[in-house]
């Protein structure tokens with residue numbers, strides 16, 4: 001594959017847009033809005049490395065793909081008025097579904113029947129076990145307790161995705 005990945009002014013690459021055999025798919029709030037979707041997926045090199053590592057680990061235990069959304073926009077400008085997602089060290093991931101649906105229609109919350117709590121716990125645990133992960137936000141307290149160590153905490157609006165943030169330096 002000789003595809004050239006777009007690179008921003010910080011030297012950060014855009015997350016590869018989920019090739020067929022990837023363990024993840026990408027989603028975004030596109031709808032004609034600027035700086036959404038793939039344009040909001042510029043990642044710090046250490047975050048990219050983490051994604052590729054977790055992707056392999058996940059594929060060893062589950063054949064569903066996990067959905068990756070907002071990371072940061074090119075150059076790290078403010079995104080949608082939020083103070084976060086400016087440094088390429090944070091990303092949003094959808095909870096795992098009981099089915100294999102991907103794409104925009106695959107959005108779900110932890111309250112939906114399609115929400116697979118056990119698989120979501122497994123996925124979040126893979127991230128929580130990595131020392132480079134600083135904090136994870138997701139509002140399912142069952143998941144928080146299962147993982148323990150206050151690695152997963154609640155935050156406003158984190159019902160339809162979990163937020164993973166890594167330390168800015170090793």
Ligand SMILES: [Zn+2]
Pocket residue numbers: 084085090091092162163164
């Ligand atoms: Zn987030």
